[in-house]
Amino acid sequence: MTPRKVYLDNSATTQVDKRVLEAMLPYFSEDYGNPNSLHAWGRQARAGVDKARAQVAELIGAQPKDIIFTGGGSEADNLAIKGAAWALKDKGKHIITSSIEHHALLDTVKWLGKNGFDYTILPVDETGMVDPKELEAAIRPDTILASIMFANNEIGTIEPVAELGEVCRKHGVLFHTDGVQAAGHIKIDVKELPIDMMTMAAHKMYGPKGVGALYVRKGIKLIPVIHGGGQEFGVRSGTENTPGLVGFGMAAELAANRLAGGEIDNEIRLRDKLIDGLMERIPEITLTGHRTKRLPYHASICVKYVEGEGMLLLMDAAGIGVSSGSACTSGSLEPSYVLLSLGLDHPTAHGSVRMTLSKETNDEDIDYVLEKFPPIVEKLRSMSPFYKKNQ
Amino acid sequence: MYTEKVVDYFMNPRNAGKMDDANAIGEVGNPRCGDVMKIYLKINDQEVIEDIKFETFGCAAAIATSSMITEMVKGKTITEALKINNKDVAEALGGLPPAKLHCSLLAQEGIEAAVADYFIRKTGKAPEGFKANATCTACGGSCGGDAGHDHEEEEETFVSEDHRAAE
Numbered sequence: 246m247t248p249r250k251v252y253l254d255n256s257a258t259t260q261v262d263k264r265v266l267e268a269m270l271p272y273f274s275e276d277y278g279n280p281n282s283l284h285a286w287g288r289q290a291r292a293g294v295d296k297a298r299a300q301v302a303e304l305i306g307a308q309p310k311d312i313i314f315t316g317g318g319s320e321a322d323n324l325a326i327k328g329a330a331w332a333l334k335d336k337g338k339h340i341i342t343s344s345i346e347h348h349a350l351l352d353t354v355k356w357l358g359k360n361g362f363d364y365t366i367l368p369v370d371e372t373g374m375v376d377p378k379e380l381e382a383a384i385r386p387d388t389i390l391a392s393i394m395f396a397n398n399e400i401g402t403i404e405p406v407a408e409l410g411e412v413c414r415k416h417g418v419l420f421h422t423d424g425v426q427a428a429g430h431i432k433i434d435v436k437e438l439p440i441d442m443m444t445m446a447a448h449k450m451y452g453p454k455g456v457g458a459l460y461v462r463k464g465i466k467l468i469p470v471i472h473g474g475g476q477e478f479g480v481r482s483g484t485e486n487t488p489g490l491v492g493f494g495m496a497a498e499l500a501a502n503r504l505a506g507g508e509i510d511n512e513i514r515l516r517d518k519l520i521d522g523l524m525e526r527i528p529e530i531t532l533t534g535h536r537t538k539r540l541p542y543h544a545s546i547c548v549k550y551v552e553g554e555g556m557l558l559l560m561d562a563a564g565i566g567v568s569s570g571s572a573c574t575s576g577s578l579e580p581s582y583v584l585l586s587l588g589l590d591h592p593t594a595h596g597s598v599r600m601t602l603s604k605e606t607n608d609e610d611i612d613y614v615l616e617k618f619p620p621i622v623e624k625l626r627s628m629s630p631f632y633k634k635n636q
Numbered sequence: 637m638y639t640e641k642v643v644d645y646f647m648n649p650r651n652a653g654k655m656d657d658a659n660a661i662g663e664v665g666n667p668r669c670g671d672v673m674k675i676y677l678k679i680n681d682q683e684v685i686e687d688i689k690f691e692t693f694g695c696a697a698a699i700a701t702s703s704m705i706t707e708m709v710k711g712k713t714i715t716e717a718l719k720i721n722n723k724d725v726a727e728a729l730g731g732l733p734p735a736k737l738h739c740s741l742l743a744q745e746g747i748e749a750a751v752a753d754y755f756i757r758k759t760g761k762a763p764e765g766f767k768a769n770a771t772c773t774a775c776g777g778s779c780g781g782d783a784g785h786d787h788e789e790e791e792e793t794f795v796s797e798d799h800r801a802a803e
Contacts, residue, residue, distance in 0.1 A: 550693065551693065552670055552671075552693060552694050552698075554695035555694075555695060555696050558643075558646065571670060571695070580670065591669075591670070592668065592670075627652070627653065628649060628653070628690075628692055628699060630663065630672055630691035630693055631667070631693055
């Protein structure tokens with residue numbers, strides 16, 4: 246019998262769905278034309294790109310022309326922030342973001358801060374929530390843009406995007422949200438939400454890596470980050486990654502079907518089974534992020550008295566793939582800034598473990614993790630100078 | 637990332653656990669930085685390390701280096717034990733990734749701190765050049781106090797039993 250393998254690192258990346266792969270394959274060696282060419286080969290490829298754009302737009306209730314394809318989520322974040330900042334630089338120089346954003350966002354904002362812009366980084370509460378009132382208080386007459394993520398990658402918390410967007414709209418501030426972790430996993434309709442721009446990435450929803458998109462509401466002007474042949478409505482030049490975009494389109498369509506079919510309810514059930522099961526079996530662990538306002542596939546905890554890397558490696562040896570925000574996994578001495586933003590102390594943050602489920606995760610997988618994880622924690626705790634058994 | 641030997645010494649740690657009848661205990665590191673190593677020694681009248689145990693809070697490399705150094709010094713006199721340095725530990729493990737070299741230094745310092753404790757218990761003070769329980773060596777001192785982890789404002793969330801007794 247082959248030992249069970251349970252991949253629970255779907256926030257890092259997901260397995261490409263077979264139907265996505267099948268949709269992509271013809272565009273490598275059959276429909277290989279440049280979508281910008283006028284001949285039959287080009288038209289064939291263009292049809293693939295157009296379909297993909299419509300599929301991605303459909304997932305979030307947008308119009309196809311509001312979707313700008315990019316080379317991934319980080320690039321889409323860069324385009325949104327730099328592009329809007331440059332386009333609005335005569336109107337104002339102030340940008341607002343939060344302390345738990347992805348580096349693609351935070352580092353871009355900080356870079357702009359060194360290049361003539363000013364920024365405010367909003368704190369979060371102990372569940373990782375940004376308070377819309379604090380956003381409103383941070384808005385100045387020269388504020389041009391605010392960016393708060395839809396849901397956080399490390400702690401799974403879903404931000405109050407509707408309220409945050411309303412605040413921005415009220416004050417005439419552009420609102421961008423990094424939807425990389427959320428898109429395709431929870432229902433998002435830009436017709437109903439006051440979102441001006443949203444980042445998405447194919448590989449977080451069973452699509453290929455290196456493909457992303459920025460939703461840009463009609464009428465918003467962006468200065469390109471990549472100049473060139475004027476593809477993607479002049480905002481993102483470069484010959485389209487046709488197979489990648491086609492894969493993204495199919496992944497978006499499948500995600501939309503899952504969301505409509507209620508498969509998310511089962512994902513939430515399994516997530517809660519995992520969280521509750523761990524809480525029952527392992528003393529002195531804490532859930533990080535919000536208990537209910539969290540991504541359906543996301544479980545993240547901090548285990549006291551032990552360090553994350555050891556747990557990660559022992560889980561790996563048991564055939565379970567997880568991640569950690571401990572210092573040792575980040576290559577520095579500091580644990581994750583996201584966990585520290587929640588007010589966790591350093592030793593606790595060093596003991597973080599993130600488990601993110603996929604659409605294929607089943608009850609047996611969760612049972613297996615619940616069987617394997619507690620003895621791993623016990624083994625490491627028995628070696629820890631801080632852990633007192635039966636205390 | 638890790639050699640097979642590191643993985644082995646992490647997965648199957650030698651001499652792990654606490655020792656109730658130790659006559660020397662060293663504790664080094666800083667929970668803030670994610671590494672704390674506690675070394676228990678039983679040293680006999682001939683100054684031979686008869687028994688040794690470790691407890692470590694830290695990554696796989698920290699556990700593997702603790703595990704390795706306990707094996708290397710067991711049965712040696714304290715003079716011999718003190719000659720084993722961080723490079724010897726790293727070498728015995730078939731090498732460590734550069735980011736983890738400080739773990740081997742922590743192991744060396746753990747032994748030094750335990751030996752210092754032995755002399756403190758025996759004579760009332762540590763020999764010249766010895767630090768008992770080093771306040772921050774989790775980074776092997778390599779941070780120079782400014783690598784982002786603030787030594788001054790350390791939050792003592794985890795206080796080990798010995799520290800608690802001293803308070």
